[in-house]
Amino acid sequence: MRTSDPTGLHRVLDEQVVLPQAAQRLDTRKELWSDEVRIRVERLNLDAASFRQLEQKHRTKDGPDGDAVRHEVLDIVATRGKMQNPETGSGGMLVGTVEEVGPESPLGLRPGDHVATLVSLTLTPLVIEDGLERWDGTSEQVPADGYAILFGRSIAAVIPDDLDPALSLAVMDVCxxxxxxxxxxxxxxxxxxxxxxxxxxxxxxxxxxxxxxxxxxxxxxxxxxxxxxxxxxxxxxxxxxxxxxxxxxxxxxxxxxxxxxxxxxxxxxxxxxxxxxxxxxxxxxxxxxxxxxxxxxxxxxxxxxxxxxxxxxxxxxxxxxxxxxxxxxxxxxxxxxxxxxxxxx
Structure with a gap:
């Protein structure tokens, strides 16, 4: 097993040594290295530039083709092990619940914490398990079920109880x-x-x-x-x-x-x-x-x-x-x- 690195370098599958954001593909295995955290994903928030590009790419005479947008997002995640639009290079962020915390994680998170990740989806190992069946492909916020991995140098914030999680996600996406x-x-x-x-x-x-x-x-x-x-x-x-x-x-x-x-x-x-x-x-x-x-x-x-x-x-x-x-x-x-x-x- 590869030695863990707080930057997530151990999850890069490219032959060349690059950081996760620059990588073509990430290792999405569910098992954690000792300083990692696994999140059960509830919602993705695609960044505005990425969503606009996808929407325009799949626009028909009747308007945007949401099914085509959804399928492309699924394909990107399945191919790259992360959500990184190949045209814009950007991704977004997510909301979810902490499932498991490695014994050496420095993030201060506990299982059950409801969190928003404050690092880009372009460097976050991600697996979608529900086919995005609840998303019509016409909005930046994407209901989803799956899991994501945070590294030792990742950032996440516990979502406050007084705000709707979707509202918190929208704010933290641009904080x-x-x-x-x-x-x-x-x-x-x-x-x-x-x-x-x-x-x-x-x-x-x-x-x-x-x-x-x-x-x-x-x-x-x-x-x-x-x-x-x-x-x-x-x-x-x-x-x-x-x-x-x-x-x-x-x-x-x-x-x-x-x-x-x-x-x-x-x-x-x-x-x-x-x-x-x-x-x-x-x-x-x-x-x-x-x-x-x-x-x-x-x-x-x-x-x-x-x-x-x-x-x-x-x-x-x-x-x-x-x-x-x-x-x-x-x-x-x-x-x-x-x-x-x-x-x-």
């Missing part, structure tokens, strides 16, 4: 965005903060985090009038503007019209081509946080260079200490944010 936004906003003196994709899950939480951290002005950018009205009615942003984030001039001008340029710009949209507009919408010396799996980091780096833009660009890696608890606090404290989340469920 890295508000935590990092809060950290960066606090490094400025009352900054202007623009959030592109402000009506979405990570976007609305990031707006709330910016306000909580002392932003002088928050600007939510959305693509359509319907989302503008939703975000405005929720009262999460000081200003809400409509712009196609893929149009750099339109995005720059929309943010400027609402009190920009922004000192901090947070990109929370799941479509490619938003890098240039985010850079143009940001003031000299400002910071752009990319929290989208659709981001092209070469485009961002070369775009900033070509625009002679003195901005700091950060990759939101999804983990900041205390991020889950902080996101849940924001949800509880802000009725507007909660209304936006509940509308999505």
């Amino acid at each position: 890295g965005a508000p935590a990092l936004t809060e950290r960066i906003v606090r490094t400025y003196d009352a900054p202007v903060v623009a959030v592109i994709g402000g009506a979405g899950k990570s976007g609305s939480l990031s707006l709330a985090a910016a306000k909580h951290a002392g932003a002088r002005r928050t600007i939510g950018v959305v693509p359509f009038e319907e989302e503008r009205k939703l975000l405005a009615d929720a009262g999460v942003a000081d200003e809400v503007v409509i712009a196609d984030a893929r149009d750099p001039i339109a995005l720059r001008d929309a943010v400027a019209s609402a009190g920009g340029p922004a000192d901090v710009t947070v990109v929370c949209v799941d479509v490619p081509g938003c890098e240039g507009g985010a850079i143009l919408a940001t003031a000299e010396g400002g910071t752009v946080i990319f929290f989208s799996m659709a981001t092209s980091f070469p485009a961002a780096a070369l775009g900033a260079e070509g625009l002679a833009a003195d901005v700091t660009m950060l990759v939101g890696n999804g983990y900041t200490p205390g991020h889950a608890a902080y996101a849940l606090e924001l949800l509880r404290a802000d009725a507007g944010v909660r209304s936006l989340f509940e509308r999505r469920l």
Whole structure:
């Protein structure tokens, strides 16, 4: 038996030595190494970029083909031993109940704990045992039965009793965005903060985090009038503007019209081509946080260079200490944010 490694390296089946996230296939055996935890899966949450790609790939003249989406997800998991969309490279997260804990696990979990994993499905060994029969393939949240394995360096949070598990899952799926936004906003003196994709899950939480951290002005950018009205009615942003984030001039001008340029710009949209507009919408010396799996980091780096833009660009890696608890606090404290989340469920 291979020696356990806290990164999960012992479950990689590739010939080349790579970490589980980069692996083509993972070992999904049910038996645990001493520092692992096995979770009985109840629900998956596919990340927005992955679900959008699958939905568009299997769209017919009558709309998305949910059966085809479901079958592709099953095929990905069966083939790779994890849920990692081969086109977007992204996955999501899950909710479940702890079944078994290895004697050397450092995660502090106990059998029976109801948890959400805070690591990506792209590196989590996963087996689906019910054929996803309760999922119609038309939503990001996927009722499921099966099991998943956590490593010594994985992260999971016990789900609070006062929130619906589906709501907790939706929040924890994006909890890295508000935590990092809060950290960066606090490094400025009352900054202007623009959030592109402000009506979405990570976007609305990031707006709330910016306000909580002392932003002088928050600007939510959305693509359509319907989302503008939703975000405005929720009262999460000081200003809400409509712009196609893929149009750099339109995005720059929309943010400027609402009190920009922004000192901090947070990109929370799941479509490619938003890098240039985010850079143009940001003031000299400002910071752009990319929290989208659709981001092209070469485009961002070369775009900033070509625009002679003195901005700091950060990759939101999804983990900041205390991020889950902080996101849940924001949800509880802000009725507007909660209304936006509940509308999505």
